[in-house]
Amino acid sequence: MVHEGERLHRPDPPRDRPIRDFPSYARNNAWGPRDGREDPVSQGVRLGYSVLDEQMREGQRLAERLRGGLRGQPPADLGALIERALNIYRDIGALAFAATEALARNTARAPAQEPPPPPRAAPGTAYAFEVKSSRRVGVKLDLRPGGRPQVGALQALNGAPAIAGVGFKAGALQLEIADDQPDGVYNAVVVDADSGEPLGTLTVRIPA
């Protein structure tokens, strides 16, 4: 405190602004790179920038592929839109699945439409269907080539009990439908038993 006669003066503070930039803050609070990290950091920086230079063109091609593949596809019919959404799920995970589920729910409320034509089977992925059911059912299996398919219980959006009697065995899709299984559309995701990655979908339709 500086005294000048009787009037007191505030001292000048060492600083009058907050520290906003992280590097300064880290330095002031001893948060810089720890001892012994110089070599790995230098190596990391060199590796990082070399990869960036190399991958700039690759990233651009990827972006173009994404843009060209998805934009501009008019959802001319709901079935095609569902197919598109399911394809996206294979790539992006649970949020897309929730969106697809909602879409399918909306589809169930829409007026009845012609079912979409069954997809062409990809070469090298033929499976026999062994279905046990006292009623006519529609079964659609949509799979990518490769992998070892595994499937869990088929679920319906209307709260009906799941269809648990389903599985892949010896090159065949085996499916058992109980006599009292409610009408509806049941879906399941087919995954690769080794990696857990999605391979496709299985849909069973039990008409009223």
Place this chain on the structure above:
Amino acid sequence: MTTSGRPIEVAVIGGGCAAVTAAFELTQPHHEGRFAVTVYQQGWRLGGKGASGRGKAGRIEEHGLHIWLGFYENAFAMMRAAYEELGRDPKTHPIATWRDAFFPMPHVGIADRLATGRWDEWMAHFPPTPGLPGDPLRSESPFTLASYVGQTAALLRTLLFDARTRGTPDGEPASVAALVERAARLVAAGALSVAAALSEALGVLTVALREFPAFPEALISRLIEDVAVAVREQLAGVVDLDPDVRRKWDVIDLAVSFLVGVVRHRLLSDPEGLSAIDRYDVREFLGANGASERTLQSGFVRALYDLPLAYEDGDPARPGLAAGQALRGALRMFFTYRGALFWKMRAGMGDIVFAPLYEVLKRRGVRFEFFHRLENIKLPQRLASGERPYVEALEFDVQAEVEGEYRPLVDVNGVPCWPSEPDFSQLVGGETLKAEGRRFESHWDRRRARAKTLHVTKDFDFVVLGVSVGAMPFVAREILERDPRWRAMVENVKTVASQAFQIWLDRDAADLGWTDPPIVLSGFVKPFDTWADMTHLSPQESWRVAPRHIAYFCNVLEDRGDPDAPDYEAAMREAVRENAVRFLKRDMHELWPKAATPGAFRFDWLIDPEGEGAQGEARFASQFWTANVNPSDRYVLMLPGTLRYRISPLDNTYDNLTLAGDWTDCGYNAGCVEAAVMSGRLAAHALSGTPRLEDIVGYDHP
């Protein structure tokens, strides 16, 4: 101490959060009586914009809705210390400890208007987090932009995939070199369209940001951009199907836009941190970085504006919120809350905050001069060569003379409270003043008992100016005439009036048609877009028959009419009453379908504290409403491009004056309790050197 051995006299002007905090800090025991503090307060109660009173039936009457957030570290630390120092006996005192005073509120509601025109309420539950606000922070501060960006990436991953996938690096110590190789491999693969790769990329990003700046910023930037492309391009067209999915996507869209914005503006290494983007409006910033128009108009973003009343001149068509401070606030709010996201008070803010602080300060020897309205800050006509300007005198109007020392508190159910009106029996000629209808808190009632001037060195050494920026043109005329920085501050740091009403009902929430937990809901229709269930206050009031539901509503109040007109205050108050009645009749059926139908409201369910009272719409006159139009009551805005005009309490242009208020450059430049407390702590530091700047939590912050 001064050379003559006497304490340093500090005149604290104003009794709001910032001013009271400055007094609290300057009278801390470690100062050993070095500072003698006198608080000069207009009217009869402390609190400023946070003041509350007790009216008929002991009901709590507030300026608006006061909710504390779980990141208010400085404010909670002060309140915890104050309650500890008070040492109220829990056996006899209903609100003895700070945990009696504050309780956690984990549910938040956002109102969204669907394409059908119907309103939908999104209830979010925020889980409790470790610790309590005001606990000492661990040595490693959480307030780094890298940490926030990392947490955003982790949030994005959770939202996209619901759970962590295999191979997450989160929580695993990793060498920087290993992380860089992993990130480089992901970028090289160019395959972020695969769910597992995207999940891994987000996981690497989360951990890499913790290691920043050891991790190359360019590689972080590339990862963020690739993630943004993958998420947006692949999902944007699919999610407009279901309200829950769409809301989740809105949050994802905002998170991605934030990450992209950090990259494009190089905020991780900008010396100004988030302040570098304060010139943009937050919608503008997020939109420029990819957020869709639908996301920008979502209830979530609307609430971002509604909660801080971010509408210039109160005009709903002119939203304005500085992007840097808005994002800083969102990051603090969602990522650094402790205990709970929101904390409610068990009684009025005056009862919970200002009455305990008043009692503590009295015990510490602080003097209170109520009914003192500052009229002018006087500067010297001439300065000696090299001398800095200073405050030469403070000119007050003494609004009323007091018989002895004014005792401001009343007891309501064992809790010391501020009344909604002064105790005229303690004032000289009190009956006459009452009959004259004196409005001591009104800017327009200039009547006084006498003038009073305080002189530097005789009556004060230092001044803490804790009145709000809205009052500056009236009290700091000489400073404004001479100082262009102050003129720029007053022109640019704008304020907005607010309106609020409170109703007490003899039906509970279920009877009204609300079946969800009690919440604070924002983003609803104007003119009252924020609603809070405050039924928990009922036991604190003194009703003959306790209300079964208490509801608070608040919002901005558009400036209209001539503020210099003699009936301006009354006209604005009447406008609020009309707004409230119209709102209840027109809009309340959306939230309370059993209490209202379009065009009608069950006014007969309102409880009149004085008995049966009027019927129908006229019954609303028995409730409480307020138009906060006094210049010092106006809420401080954070308009784009204006934050740089704020002046810091540390500014030493006037070498015996410091500022305190949520309108100052205090590190968290927003209109809220936490900013006010931080500012008060800075004001104390300016005069005494304590608290240390490093101990003002969140002051140093990107």
